[in-house]
Amino acid sequence: MDIFGIPVQALMGQLLIGLINGSFYALLSLGLAVIFGLLNIINFAHGAFYMMGAFGAYLLLNKLGLNYWWALLLSPIIVGAVGVVLERTMLKRLYQLDHLYGLLLTFGLALIIQGLFRNEFGSSGLPYAIPAQLSGGQNLGFMFLPNYRAWVIVASLVVCLLTWYVIEHTRLGGYLRAATENPQLVQAFGINVPRMITLTFGFGVGLAALAGVMAAPIYQVGPLMGADLIIVVFAVVVIGGMGSIMGAIVTGFGLGLVEGLTKVFYPEASTTVIFVIMTIVLLLRPAGLFGAEK
């Protein structure tokens, strides 16, 4: 069976890879959007935190013997705690300054983190096995769906939608959104805004680490795994509209799919298609697809 002259197996396979990549784009750009929303900082170290999440899983397994499920819980918490420390000691000094300094500081942090991991583990990737409960797959008739990949897509969708729900539809989210509009006023109502900012940063970083844990069995665990991904995620964020939660999720998954499709029809362009889309979106809607013009 062919669709547009492409065997359906190949097409579906690429779409699946696209969805998987899209899951990671969505999780990462969601974290970036959450952090940007409250801290006004573009977290260049986001890719490094993603990498730390994957290494967290690897180390928990190989040093402490804790399996994938523990890693899924512990790694984001540990990395998130690192994020909290960095925010308290460094980032908070920059809030009164130009936003560019936040970008530069996190860029420096990314260099440090990646360099340290490269010294410790070398540049080549380390393998991480798929957990036993999720190995194997389903034969859907027209394609073979590995269980683990299905799990990644579903899990990241659930996490994304839950985050969206909390921010847009709960009281806590209301405080967050209010604090991005007018921190002084929210502070005057007796809400500890600095603590909220710190925890939000920790949460965003934790999301990146969670993505890292989920990525560990699919890609190899390596010090530079986040470095090149993060630039694509920046493009996703620009396309979706900075700070828009829904924009981050929808464009994350959408662009993953587009990338997968490009791989089928015109493989040479698959690495650049997202940047081409970004260019077009910028020409037509400079604020991004879901962003509000300020």
Added chain:
Amino acid sequence: MMVVLIAAPFLGVYPVFMMKVMCFALFACAFNLLLGFGGLLSFGHAMFLGGAGYAAAHSAKVWGFTPELAVLFATACTAALGWVTGLLAIRRQGIYFAMITLALAQMVFFFSLQAPFTHGEDGIQAVPRGKLFGLIDLSQPTAMYIFVLLIFVIGFALIYRIVHSPFGQVLQAIRENEARAISLGYDADKFKHRAYVLSATLSGLAGATKAILFQLASLTDVHWGMSGEVVLMTLVGGMGTIFGPVVGAAVIVTMQNYLAELGAWVTVVQGVIFVICVLLFRRGIVGEIGNWLKKSL
């Protein structure tokens, strides 16, 4: 500064090292023209350095251009690239601008990786230095040194002139308060775009010279790590100062040369310097000295 540059090879400093410093110093100065005086942080300047490198290397090696023509051709190419990408990038400001330039540069990176004439991971190797105007043989170290020195001095003088021209003043006014500059009747976007193109062109000049000097154009120069490096050079030296980027480039290139055997620790050290600069001395080396002398350097 001129005296130092002319005297350095006679004082036993390795000439190739000095030439490398000059190429990067010109690159950092061109970058600083945009960041320090225009307030625009581009995170994609590697595309101009590396792109010009490929253009110069290809035209010199395959088309047999003489070095001065290769450099001119490459510079013209980056001017065109700067013109197009600038139109896109200046539509947004601040961190958006940084991210957009980064993404555009990444497009150029993947193009360089895949296009047939760039030879992918190998880069364009064994580029002939050729004869300047068909007369002066650049494979002579002294001739090459003078060639690079001249290009650096011309580029630097041009930047100095731009900064101190009415155009440069308007640019700084836009950096300080864009709304006010617009209300005074200046078309801010047009000025920013011109500054971007100038910065791109001069970065291209540096990249082309570097390719002829090392007889090599490779992916390293288009990779986004290079864009980060030039930010670091400018930050260390002092953004918005004339001499800062030169000092910054010298510091960083020296560091890389002498710490090379430490491997990935170089990245860590660079990261630490980044963090320290941002947290503790945002004016940079030259900026701090200028502040201390109460003079703008």
